[in-house]
Amino acid sequence: MIRTVATTPFEGQKPGTSGLRKKVRVFQQDNYAENFIQAVFDAVSPPRGAVLVIGGDGRFHNRAVIQQAIRMAAANGYGRVLAGAGGILSTPAASHVIRKHQASGGLILSASHNPGGPDEDFGIKYNVANGGPAPESVTEAIYVRTQTIDRWLTVDWADIDLDKPGVVTVAGMVVEVIDPVADYADLMESLFDFVAIRAAVSDGMTMCFDAMHAVTGPYAHEILERRLGFRAGTVHNGTPIEDFGGHHPDPNLVHAKVLYDLMMSPEAPVLGAASDGDGDRNLIIGKNRFVTPSDSLAMLAANAHLAPAYAGGLKGIARSMPTSAAADRVAQALGLPSFETPTGWKFFGNLLDAGMATICGEESAGTGSDHVREKDGLWAVLLWLNVLAVRRISVDDLAREHWATYGRNYYARHDYEAIETEKANALMAELTGGLDALAGREFGALKVAAADSFAYVDPVDGSVSRNQGVRVMFAGGSRIVFRLSGTGTEGATLRVYLERYEPVDGKLDEPVSAMLGELIAAAEAIAGIVRHTGRTAPDVVT
Template sequence: MRKRTLEVAQTPHFLENWLQSLFDVLAEQLGADTLRQGTMIVGGDGREWNLVALRKLWRIAAANGLRKLIVLGPDAVATTPAISAVIRATKAIGGIAFTASHNPGGLYGDWGVKYNMGNGGPAPDAFTRLIYERTKSIDRYFQLEATQADALCGADGFDGISVKRVNTVYRFRILYDKEREINVTGPSQDTQSTDALESVFEVHLVDATEEYVSLMERIFNFDLIRGLLTRPNFRMVFDAMHGSTGPFAFEIFTERMRYWEHPWFRRGQYLPDFGGEHPDPSLQNLTELVQEVFTESDPPEFAAASDADGDRYLIFGRRFVVQPSDSLAIMLDYALRPDFAPYFRGAGNPPRGVARSMPTSAAVDRVAASHSICCYETPTGWKYFCNLLDAGKISLCGEESCGAGSVHIREKDGLWAILFWLSILAYNNRNREPEAPCVGVEDIVRAHWAKYGRNYYDRWDFDGIDGSRAQEWMRNLELRVENNDLIRAEQSEPKLYAADIFHYQDPIDGSWAFNQGVRLFFAPDRKFTRSAST
């Protein structure tokens, strides 16, 4: 769910009703007993109103009987990939991410919340539809106000929870009886009570970086990357865009890799409005980094950026930028090498397959075909990769909007992709003399093109268009495709030989996703048009 921050903040009961709808669906799907014994993870990208939402959440979670809420922090700030990693590591029933992804923050920006399932992945369409349908009929929600007398650890009830802390547990005695009624607040203003029941509700404040960084150490060879970073002729720059990746990048590069020779960190402090900037890693939003990379005077050998919630990325070399479609293809090529990273080969097994979103170029298809592994084409949206990952059909996946990931979690992962690229650089420079010129990002990309061929790719985003007009335009295009008007029209070169509306059937559960964009096939090119929810 994504709305304007002010709309959510100023609409009475808006978030409460959404959260209660979620817990109602969870109780129906999992059973009340599972919920009472369950653990849920929560974190966010640090944007405006997240802490207000968090305080609403633990009151509603307690009233609905949840056993344990793990808050990643401090300040409930965690990347979306880290939330996915902790869900999987703790075997939680799921997790809540307070994020509007790469959208602007602040009071006049966007605010969002989403639910991730027990596998760590975004809730599938069928589950989100259940939540939505429940929000249309809900007439009450449950919330509890713990008092000082209820606090078994800490003080002042829920108000005594300090999200600035980590490695801290708060326990509350929850009494559901006729002497202490459950407060039910909503349009009906009803009040109900239950039979006598006592339980304990726990809020665990956990270091958000701990599980995720340990996972990265198991995937990548930090010693090899450290050797690259300490080369006298290598310099790296990373731009966190005032989002949630700042603490994670600091822990990885400064604390674990001891990289402090150069001022490498840009916009590392998370801010509720992201410094008034658009936290989306694109050339338009990274003007200072682009200037630094393309300067004529000693640019860094490697630069990267990640978005607000840490699931997107962009890679630069010296006066060079890597297209996300090429990046995915290059990652697959290296993951298939037996001496690159043991993690991707698992028990001696090479990657089993790869998936890309429909608007991503076919560069990765060439690599997959060369190695005789399956390549799946899905709609845009990470949830469409999750069934393929869970079923063991794929090991890597990526989409056109600077997203890539693997079997390690069920979200796209910006820092993982950045570490992957640093591993590629370290792999290519591992046997070179310290004073020898580095094999750089551009060298690696051009070597890939020489081996597999190049898929030219361009992406045009049309922002700020009225939603109804955009949908009308898309529908007119779809009608022309359905009626074969485009094929019959007089054409110049290149010739359009096919056009369709992209529908996707999940090969695992058979579910369908309809109307996911228009595909135009030219000889020898392709063109895609889709309407984005963001």
């Protein structure tokens, strides 16, 4: 029996680049999660009997929302739900399950790399039938519905056992609790040369993978230790915990410092890697060599042909606008098209579906290919392992060789977190208003060649996305990008992206901070960060 629950709208339920993210206490309000889920169902209007995938990163409040979402799916006419056992499905695994089982879409319960726990963050994202994040047309329809919603639908049914794989029914709807790892692990084995990697492991290749007590632990144990033969204990922090062990599941040099320190020590293995809360980001560190996400994208693209799935070559390479232009140089050398998109993986979806790109990446540690429609942390780690195993080369040697071939894009991102929204908006408004006067200005040795507010015209469907960040381009290929992030839950995060290009005959192995000094000074002079925010230094540098 379908039950209709009267409700009223909540303000601020507008999905960002990765769904709706708020504090747990916000989602725990009566009707809050239900309103948003019902708005999703109303906006997408699935055909009766459709298949829905539900899973998450194991963070606090996941199980309660999954149980409620199952009851609501039954009331809204879905015929089948696939739910990850334990409420677990990494974001790339969810994308694969949606595609493999021809689901109409999926609910991914995650706040990605944000902290978890009763006082921390929670999120819900809807992915469409291609396995990718909902496009702007869908997220806007969801938001519009949240502003007028007056009821949500459910059935009176007991919670199911999420920890026991198998099939049950909820008010006539089939619910299958699936092994969250198996389908994804099989996909990875079909893409990469596991024989070559196993041989390299037998010959002494070692690694350390930090799962950060987040979703990739079970996947890494199965793939790295069981299927590839790395020794037991290779996977650190491999058990998902609702609060991620009290740590921040963000694979960067601040939150993965233990891994970084190991990789800079004499005891370092060949490869160090990590992934984030929901498994879609990655960190790559070789012995005595950190590889930026921008460089990782470029280096993987240059060597992807060594993996069976990409032996025939790539169709194109895409990167988000704030990501460094290192991948563009690889595309040019290989005679491939390259694409610069707004931030947000959904913008890669059209390119991948149209067969215009094969490998995509973001500076925020997201890398992936056309095997799913999400960025994929373990996929990137496995491609690195495939390349290292076939070439029998160290990460450091591969990086040096790459820079000697293409030049080096020195790169860093400075995050100013939890700024008062009004102050952040004022900074961006003043910056945008002064763009026309920037061209030709000099800041030390840097001369502005052009400046704009980035707009993107999708080459597949012609849709236009404006105001995607401010770009200041300097003569010689260096850049500064200013952008407000939509991934936080409080205030605004100002992200400043600094990029200095050095050609092959330039300085290719200098300290990053020293090489970016002039750009840091220019960013302050151009944007007035201290004046607007009172912040004299970023909270996080990656």
